[in-house]
Amino acid sequence: MFNLDDVPVNSAESPKTALTLSSEPLLQGQSNNNFLRGGTVPQYLIKRTGQAVFTLFCVLTFAFILGRATGKPAGLLLPDNATAAEVDALNGALGFNEPLHVQYLTYLGNVLRGDFGNSYRQRESALALIAERLPATFELAFWSFLLGLLLAVLAATAIQLTGSRTLRSLFIWGGSLRHSVPDFFFALLAVLLFSVALGMLPSLGRTSPASLVLPVLTIATGQFVLYVRLIDAALSDQASQDYVRTAFSKGQSRARVLFSHMLPNSVLPVLTMAGLNLGSLLGGTVVVEAVFAWPGLGQVLTEAVSQRDFPIVQAGLLVVALIFVTVNLAVDLLAAKIDPRVSLA
Amino acid sequence: MSTTYPGPLLSVQDLTIEVAGDDGPVRLVDGVTFEVHQDEVFALVGESGSGKSLTVLAIMDLLPPGVRIASGRILFRGRDLARLPESEMRRLRGKDLAMVFQDPMSALNPLQRVGRQLAEAVRLHASGLNRRQTADKVHSLLAAVGVPDPEGRAASYPHQWSGGMRQRAMIAMAMAHDPGLLIADEPTTALDVTVQAEVMDVLAEARRRAGSAMILITHDLGLVAEAADRVAVMYSGRVVETADVHRLFTSPAHPYTAGLLASILGEGTAGGRAFAIPGAPPAAAERPAGCAFQPRCHLGSGRDECTTARPVLTLLPTPPADADGPAPFAGPAAACHFAGESTLNLLKGQPA
Numbered sequence: 001m002f003n004l005d006d007v008p009v010n011s012a013e014s015p016k017t018a019l020t021l022s023s024e025p026l027l028q029g030q031s032n033n034n035f036l037r038g039g040t041v042p043q044y045l046i047k048r049t050g051q052a053v054f055t056l057f058c059v060l061t062f063a064f065i066l067g068r069a070t071g072k073p074a075g076l077l078l079p080d081n082a083t084a085a086e087v088d089a090l091n092g093a094l095g096f097n098e099p100l101h102v103q104y105l106t107y108l109g110n111v112l113r114g115d116f117g118n119s120y121r122q123r124e125s126a127l128a129l130i131a132e133r134l135p136a137t138f139e140l141a142f143w144s145f146l147l148g149l150l151l152a153v154l155a156a157t158a159i160q161l162t163g164s165r166t167l168r169s170l171f172i173w174g175g176s177l178r179h180s181v182p183d184f185f186f187a188l189l190a191v192l193l194f195s196v197a198l199g200m201l202p203s204l205g206r207t208s209p210a211s212l213v214l215p216v217l218t219i220a221t222g223q224f225v226l227y228v229r230l231i232d233a234a235l236s237d238q239a240s241q242d243y244v245r246t247a248f249s250k251g252q253s254r255a256r257v258l259f260s261h262m263l264p265n266s267v268l269p270v271l272t273m274a275g276l277n278l279g280s281l282l283g284g285t286v287v288v289e290a291v292f293a294w295p296g297l298g299q300v301l302t303e304a305v306s307q308r309d310f311p312i313v314q315a316g317l318l319v320v321a322l323i324f325v326t327v328n329l330a331v332d333l334l335a336a337k338i339d340p341r342v343s344l345a
Numbered sequence: 346m347s348t349t350y351p352g353p354l355l356s357v358q359d360l361t362i363e364v365a366g367d368d369g370p371v372r373l374v375d376g377v378t379f380e381v382h383q384d385e386v387f388a389l390v391g392e393s394g395s396g397k398s399l400t401v402l403a404i405m406d407l408l409p410p411g412v413r414i415a416s417g418r419i420l421f422r423g424r425d426l427a428r429l430p431e432s433e434m435r436r437l438r439g440k441d442l443a444m445v446f447q448d449p450m451s452a453l454n455p456l457q458r459v460g461r462q463l464a465e466a467v468r469l470h471a472s473g474l475n476r477r478q479t480a481d482k483v484h485s486l487l488a489a490v491g492v493p494d495p496e497g498r499a500a501s502y503p504h505q506w507s508g509g510m511r512q513r514a515m516i517a518m519a520m521a522h523d524p525g526l527l528i529a530d531e532p533t534t535a536l537d538v539t540v541q542a543e544v545m546d547v548l549a550e551a552r553r554r555a556g557s558a559m560i561l562i563t564h565d566l567g568l569v570a571e572a573a574d575r576v577a578v579m580y581s582g583r584v585v586e587t588a589d590v591h592r593l594f595t596s597p598a599h600p601y602t603a604g605l606l607a608s609i610l611g612e613g614t615a616g617g618r619a620f621a622i623p624g625a626p627p628a629a630a631e632r633p634a635g636c637a638f639q640p641r642c643h644l645g646s647g648r649d650e651c652t653t654a655r656p657v658l659t660l661l662p663t664p665p666a667d668a669d670g671p672a673p674f675a676g677p678a679a680a681c682h683f684a685g686e687s688t689l690n691l692l693k694g695q696p697a
Contacts, residue, residue, distance in 0.1 A: 240409075242451035248407055249446075250466040250518070251439035260465075265456050339456055340502040 044344040048332075052325045059321040063314045064107055072096045073308035077120055094120070111318075117311035119304075126311035129300065130319050136206055137296035140289070141281035143212060144219035149274060151220065152227030153263075160235050160258055168232065175225025187218045187291040204293040215292045219285060223277065230273055234266035241265075268339055275331035282327065283320040350422040354558050355381040355404070355526055360417035360427075362399050362408065362582075371630045373412065374399050375582040378658060381526065381558050386549075388569045388590075389562045390605070391579035392626055397562045398447075400579075401528045403427070404560075405444055406434045421526065440470040443519035443557075445548070447531040449511035453503040459514055460499025463487070466521045486517040489554070490547050509540035516548055523555035530562045545572065566609055570594060578602050581626050581637035584658060588677035598661050598679035601638050636682070644683045656680045 074090035091097055095106065110117065116126040155171045178186065194214060195203035202211045238244060239262060247257045284298030293299075297316060304312035336342045362374035374396040381387045389397045402408050404419055404426060419426040421442065426434065446452045454462055463483040468474060474482065480499070487495035490513040503511060512532060519527060532548055533541040549572060552559050561573060569576055570590060577587040578601065586599040597603040604622040624641040633639060639651040658680045 242446060242448060243454040245407055246446065246452045246462075246515075246518075247454070247465070249405060249438055249444045250521075251435045251437070251469045252465065253435060261454055261457075265454065341455060341504045 040344050048329050052322075052329070055325055056318060056321055059317055060108070060111060060314065061104075063317045064104055067308070067310045067313060068100065068103070070308060073120055073310060076308050107314075111314075116315035116318075119312050120309050121307060126309075126315040127319075129312060130297065130315045133295060133297050133300050134319075136294060137284050137289075137298070138282060139212065140215055140219070140285065140294060140296060141278065143216045144223070144285075145274075145278050145281055147216055148220035148223035149227055151224050152231055155224075155228050156231035156235055157258065157263070159232055160239065160262070161255060171228050172225060172232075175221075175228055178221050179225045183218055183222055183285075183287050184291050186222070187214065187288060190214050190218060191291075206295055211292075215288050215294055218288050218291075219281065226277070227270070227274070230270050231266060234269045235262055237269075238262040238265050264338075268335060271331055271335055271338075275327050279324040279327040282323045352420075352423060353380040354383050354422065355560075356418075356420040357400070357404070358418040358420065360400065360403060360419060361415045362396070362403055362412060363415040364412045366630055368630070370415065372415070372632075373582055373629050374403070375632070376417070377579070377582075377584050379577045379584060379587060381560055384556060384558055385574040386552070386559045386561055386572055388573035388576045389560060389579060390564060390566065390569055390576055392564065394626065394629075395579040396582040397579055398530055401444070401530055401560055401562060404526075404528065405438060405442055406431075407438075407444075436470075439466055439524075440522045441525045442528070443522070443524035443526075444528040444530065445512070445515050445519050445532045448535045449508055449515050450535065452515055453511060455503055458500055458502055459506065463499065463514065463518050463521070466518045470522050482521075486521060487514065489520070490514070490517045490551060491543075492517070507540075508536050509544055512536060512544050513547055516544075516551055520551045520555055520557075524557050527552055527555075527557040527559045528562075529559060531564070532561075533568070534563070534565075566605060578605070581632055582629055583637060583680065585638065585681070586677075586679040587658070588661075588679075592677050598677065598684040599638075599681045600642050600644050600683075602679075604641075636680075638681075644681070644686055648682070650682045654682070656682050659684070 072087075072091045073094065073096070074087045078087055078090060088097070095103060098106070114127075118124060119126050119129055122129060159168045159171065191203040191214065194201045201213050202208065203214065205211055235258075244257060244261060247261050248254075252260075284296050284301060286298035286302055288294065289296045289298040290302070297320065300312065301316045301320075303309070304316065332344070336344050357377060357379050360374060360377045361372055363370040363372055365371075377396070377400055379387070379389075389400065391397050399408065399412065403414055404421075406426060406429070408414070414427050417427065421437070426437070429437075453459065460480070460483050463486060464479050467479050467482050467486070471482075483499055484495040487499060492498050492510060492513050498506070498510075503514075506514065516532075529548060533544050536544060545568065548559075561568070563569060573590050575587065575589050576593050577584045578593075578599065579585065580601050586593070586597065586602045588598070593602065594606065597606055601622070604620075607620045608622065622641055627633060627637060627640070633652065635650070635652040635654055636642070636656050639646075642651070644651075658678045661677045661679055661684060
């Protein structure tokens with residue numbers, strides 16, 4: 001007697017991908033509907049690139065509008081005792097005294113030439129300043145994402161293999177508890193314990209691989225419960241599918257059914273959500289970067305916003321948007337690769 | 346594994362299956378007893394919810410979570426499957442016991458190529474095979490059930506197969522190791538009417554070639570008459586009548602069996618109204634104390650015995666002249682206090 005899942009299936013809706021399932025069963029068709037051979041991928045990529053360009057254009061425009069709505073930057077750039085004439089002169093030099101539509105068109109024109117301007121403060125190329133922050137952000141995002149997902153897969157697998165409700169409650173309760181503690185507070189506690197009291201790990205900066213541990217731990221444990229719930233729901237849903245019963249009827253063991261059938265088939269519902277999460281991590285984690293003085297995108301962007309350093313804000317937002325669009329495209333391509341029924345359209 | 350076990354291949358004895366309900370356990374299958382012999386086709390007939398599928402899932406030890414065997418024995422070649430450890434059971438499943446499910450659209454993993462899923466079944470009980478040999482075996486299994494271009498088909502995904510073809514693949518999978526007992530749970534119900542007969546032929550042929558006994562679950566009495574040797578009729582979790590096909594169709598002893606037969610559409614009903622047994626079967630939790638069929642029965646109305654005492658499956662007198670066809674293994678039996686009484690009226694189209 002096996003009780004793969006004696007808890008009612010979590011009815012979490014699996015997130016829908018933007019792709020369509022081909023509902024029409026092919027009768028006796030000899031066509032191999034693998035999308036890679038269908039010749040649709042180039043067309044699909046062209047279409048998606050067009051959509052991406054439009055998205056990026058919107059982001060640029062919003063960045064411009066929001067930036068201008070907060071006022072002109074010279075007041076913050078000059079010392080407190082600067083005269084009104086000095087402020088006005090600097091604003092003029094930066095182009096802020098032109099009519100708005102002229103500013104906008106100049107800005108768009110420059111961006112199209114790849115010129116985001118120089119940072120008002122550092123007097124260096126804004127794009128270069130953003131680019132030099134990317135490795136730190138990517139490093140943090142990648143390891144946090146991987147660790148959070150890995151822990152969640154292990155936990156969900158353990159729940160399914162043991163069929164234990166206690167284990168499920170334990171993981172979800174513990175994960176929710178962690179999730180309900182704000183990241184900055186958890187981060188401070190971790191610093192107090194591991195850096196101050198035990199002196200095991202560095203608390204600030206990005207100086208050695210050990211500097212990664214605390215920020216990664218903070219983000220990964222925070223995301224853990226989201227993934228556990230998602231994967232557990234997906235696995236429980238798979239457990240009640242007919243094809244799983246078929247696999248058991250062949251004499252397959254519970255562990256093998258879990259690893260060779262249920263887990264791969266649970267990837268699809270998890271993929272979309274995980275992609276969105278990875279995208280937002282890659283866009284910089286403001287709070288965690290601030291607490292650990294991690295020199296990433298989030299840090300440079302918050303600084304730039306508070307200083308009205310518009311070139312950096314605009315370049316940064318465009319890069320973040322580009323990352324998001326790319327990750328989402330990758331997720332959709334991956335979904336089509338995994339599920340033969342998905343047609344790219 | 347001896348294939349020459351002297352007793353019946355499968356002997357289900359007083360099998361009771363329960364699920365936890367709000368007011369204690371509910372008996373979904375209540376004291377079911379039957380035997381399946383070497384090389385015979387045994388049909389399990391009854392309405393939806395009568396416990397047919399649960400009974401065979403219990404044989405396979407594939408009951409859904411929360412549903413459990415409360416008592417009874419399932420002797421397969423003398424071994425009690427209900428008490429076999431999972432590791433032992435796994436060695437039987439897919440090898441000596443195989444099952445074809447109702448809905449071929451969902452019974453295959455949508456994300457794996459069909460060939461890989463058959464290979465899984467092949468390799469599980471034949472560890473010595475290499476890649477090439479496994480692939481050859483898969484292709485020959487598919488060819489044997491009439492799948493054209495087995496090599497090409499094996500490399501495609503289930504959604505590229507039609508329903509009838511998928512069910513052929515399921516049959517091929519079940520026959521991978523020539524099982525002693527093949528269980529087919531409404532194998533054609535989910536298919537287009539046009540391919541039902543084809544798939545049934547494929548199933549019958551595959552069974553004959555492997556020399557397997559088969560339990561065929563269906564509510565299609567036409568199919569029973571065509572394909573089965575013996576029949577058990579189930580009603581509300583109990584076997585109400587069991588007999589060889591000929592006897593069941595010509596002289597049903599239980600009023601429920603008679604009602605089922607009378608409700609078949611045929612020449613007699615053309616242009617007129619089809620016969621239907623009045624009422625609906627009771628829910629498992631609300632099964633009456635006496636005979637479960639009593640509220641719907643034309644024999645049972647007003648008879649105390651039917652409302653108070655549960656009728657047990659009792660051997661029926663066999664007319665000595667009944668000698669065509671192979672000798673029945675077990676005599677016909679019915680669970681009715683008034684078995685045989687006036688059931689023939691129903692068959693003549695005169696519901697009492």
